[in-house]
Amino acid sequence: MTPEQLAAAIRQALQAAVDEGAFTAPVPDEVRVERPKQREHGDWTTNIALQLAKPAGMPPRELATTLATRLAATDGIASADVAGPGFVNISLDAASAGELARTIVEAGADYGRTDTGAGTRVNLEFVSANPTGPIHLGGTRWAAVGDSLARILEATGAQVTREYYFNDHGAQIDRFARSLLAAARHEPTPEDGYAGAYIDEIAARVLDIEPDALSADDPQERFRAIGVDLMFAEIKKTLSDFGVEFDVYFHENDLHESGAVDRAIERLKALDAMYEKDGAWWLRTTAHGDDKDRVVIKSDGQPAYISGDLAYYLDKRERGFDEVIIMLGADHHGYVSRMMAMCALYGDEPGRNLQILIGQMVNLVKDGQPVRMSKRAGTVVVLDDLVQAVGRDAARYAITRTSIDSPLDIDLDLLAKRSNDNPVFYVQYAHARTCNVARLAAEDGVRREDGFDPALLSDPTEAALLAILGELPRVVEQAARLREPHRVARYLEDLAGRFHKWYDTCRVRPQNADEPVTDVHRTRLWLNDATRQVLATGLGLLGVGAPERM
Known part of the structure; x- marks a missing residue:
C-alpha cells in the first residue's frame, strides 16, 4: 500500500x-x-x-x-x-507494506512523479552570469541548484523553461572590451578592468579570428563584439559539461532595441503606477513595501537600470508564464523588495507570479584552509576549478545537498574520498550495490518473475526500507513546493543508510550452492530493484549519475 x-x-x-x-x-x-x-x-x-x-x-x-x-x-x-x-x-500488515516493492518496480522512472504542478508554466532564470569571465562559485551554486529545481518541478508535472539572462548591455561589457584590447596591445589591465589568464587567451583568439582588429576604426568595438561571443560560448560549454542546458538565452540588449522598455513604462503609466517629479519618472514602489520609490527614467531622459527589469518581467508574463522564478546571489537582498513591488504594480501576486530565491556564498576548503584563487581566472575560484578537483557528480551533489539559505563550505579533501564519509560516494555506492546484488542474483537463478510474496518482507530492516521508499513522492512534492532541492539529497542519504542495513541483514542470494532458491529470495530481489529505481530517480533529479559499478 x-x-x-x-x-x-x-x-x-x-x-x-x-x-x-x-x-x-x-x-x-x-x-x-x-x-x-x-x-x-x-x-x-x-x-x-x-x-x-x-x-x-x-x-x-x-x-x-x-x-x-x-x-x-x-x-x-x-x-x-x-x-x-x-x-x-x-x-x-507485511503483505500490504511489501506490495510497494512491486509497485515501484512496475512504475519504473514514473514512481515519485506527481501531478501537483500540472498546468503550471514556470520560467526559471538562473546563473545569468555576465559574459565577462568564467562562472564563479556563486554561479556554480545556481547552476547545480537551478537545474535540479527545474528537474524536480518537471517531476510534479510543471512545464519549465530554463532561461539564461545574457547581460550584453552596459558598463561591465565596456570594461571587458577595454581589458581585452589592453591585453592585445600588451598594456596593463585598466584600473577598473578584468584580469587573469583567460583575458589574454580570449584577446589572442580575437586576433586569430580578425587579425586586423587592432587597426580597425573602432578596435574596442571589435574586441567587444568578438570577445563577448567567445566568452559566452565558453560559458555555455562549461555549463553543458556540468550537465546544465538552457531552453532560452535572453539578450538584455533586445529589451532596449525592441522597444520593450518603452512598452513596459507605458503600461505602468496607464496603471497609475508611475509619476513625474524633478524631470524624472518614478515607480510607486513604496506603495507595496519598498523603502523608497525608484527612478525609472532619469531627468536626462535615459532609462535607469530598473527599466530593464520592468520590461523583462512583463516580457516573461506576456510569453505566458504563470510563475517567474529568479535565482540571485547573496548581494541582491536589497533587490527583492523593489521587484516584488513592481510585480504588485503590474497587478500580479508577489510570491506566486514572481518568486526570488537568494543563495548564500560558497567557499572551497582544502587541508582545512580556504582555496582563494583560480589559476586561470586569477582572482576567484570558478566552476571548472571545482569540477577538475572533484568531478561533476561530486560537485553537483555537494552543492545541492545544502539549503541555499546557508553559506556553503565545500571540503575538497572529503569529496575526493571513496568512503562513507563522502555523501555522494555513500549514495552512489548504494546504487552500485543494488546493481551488483541483481547481477549476482541472476547468476544464482534468482528471478523476479518466478515469484513475489510481499508478506515475506517481514524483517524490521525490510519494514524500515519499505517505509522510506514510500516517501519519495512526498519528498519530491515538498522539494518542489518549497523550492528546496536539498531535501531530495538528504532523503537519498537516509535511503542509502537503510539499504545498507538491510543488505547486511537480509540475503537476496542463497547462502551456498546447496540452498534452493525460494520466494524469499525472489521477493527480496523485488525490494532490491525497487531501491535501485528510487536511488536512480533521486540522483537523476539532482543531475547526478547513478553508476552500476564502483
Whole structure:
C-alpha cells in the first residue's frame, strides 16, 4: 500500500462515517499521511481528526477513535491507534507494506512523479552570469541548484523553461572590451578592468579570428563584439559539461532595441503606477513595501537600470508564464523588495507570479584552509576549478545537498574520498550495490518473475526500507513546493543508510550452492530493484549519475 493509497483509504473511511451519521463535516479532497517521528508508533500517522474536529463539533480524540475503528477493519491495515490529542497512528500488515516493492518496480522512472504542478508554466532564470569571465562559485551554486529545481518541478508535472539572462548591455561589457584590447596591445589591465589568464587567451583568439582588429576604426568595438561571443560560448560549454542546458538565452540588449522598455513604462503609466517629479519618472514602489520609490527614467531622459527589469518581467508574463522564478546571489537582498513591488504594480501576486530565491556564498576548503584563487581566472575560484578537483557528480551533489539559505563550505579533501564519509560516494555506492546484488542474483537463478510474496518482507530492516521508499513522492512534492532541492539529497542519504542495513541483514542470494532458491529470495530481489529505481530517480533529479559499478 502506497501513501497515496492509504490516504485514499482514510478518506473513504471518513466519507463512510459521514454517510452513516457518525459525524457531520466536509471530507477534504486530499488527506495527508506522514511518517511518525518514532518508528514504534507505526508506519504512518495522520492528524485529519484534529482538522475535522471543530467543523464536526466533537472532541478530536472521539473523532479519531471513530476513524481508527474503521481503518483497523480495512484490508492491508494491521492496526490503527489513537495517540495524543487526536492523531491516528497506522501500521500496515507485511503483505500490504511489501506490495510497494512491486509497485515501484512496475512504475519504473514514473514512481515519485506527481501531478501537483500540472498546468503550471514556470520560467526559471538562473546563473545569468555576465559574459565577462568564467562562472564563479556563486554561479556554480545556481547552476547545480537551478537545474535540479527545474528537474524536480518537471517531476510534479510543471512545464519549465530554463532561461539564461545574457547581460550584453552596459558598463561591465565596456570594461571587458577595454581589458581585452589592453591585453592585445600588451598594456596593463585598466584600473577598473578584468584580469587573469583567460583575458589574454580570449584577446589572442580575437586576433586569430580578425587579425586586423587592432587597426580597425573602432578596435574596442571589435574586441567587444568578438570577445563577448567567445566568452559566452565558453560559458555555455562549461555549463553543458556540468550537465546544465538552457531552453532560452535572453539578450538584455533586445529589451532596449525592441522597444520593450518603452512598452513596459507605458503600461505602468496607464496603471497609475508611475509619476513625474524633478524631470524624472518614478515607480510607486513604496506603495507595496519598498523603502523608497525608484527612478525609472532619469531627468536626462535615459532609462535607469530598473527599466530593464520592468520590461523583462512583463516580457516573461506576456510569453505566458504563470510563475517567474529568479535565482540571485547573496548581494541582491536589497533587490527583492523593489521587484516584488513592481510585480504588485503590474497587478500580479508577489510570491506566486514572481518568486526570488537568494543563495548564500560558497567557499572551497582544502587541508582545512580556504582555496582563494583560480589559476586561470586569477582572482576567484570558478566552476571548472571545482569540477577538475572533484568531478561533476561530486560537485553537483555537494552543492545541492545544502539549503541555499546557508553559506556553503565545500571540503575538497572529503569529496575526493571513496568512503562513507563522502555523501555522494555513500549514495552512489548504494546504487552500485543494488546493481551488483541483481547481477549476482541472476547468476544464482534468482528471478523476479518466478515469484513475489510481499508478506515475506517481514524483517524490521525490510519494514524500515519499505517505509522510506514510500516517501519519495512526498519528498519530491515538498522539494518542489518549497523550492528546496536539498531535501531530495538528504532523503537519498537516509535511503542509502537503510539499504545498507538491510543488505547486511537480509540475503537476496542463497547462502551456498546447496540452498534452493525460494520466494524469499525472489521477493527480496523485488525490494532490491525497487531501491535501485528510487536511488536512480533521486540522483537523476539532482543531475547526478547513478553508476552500476564502483
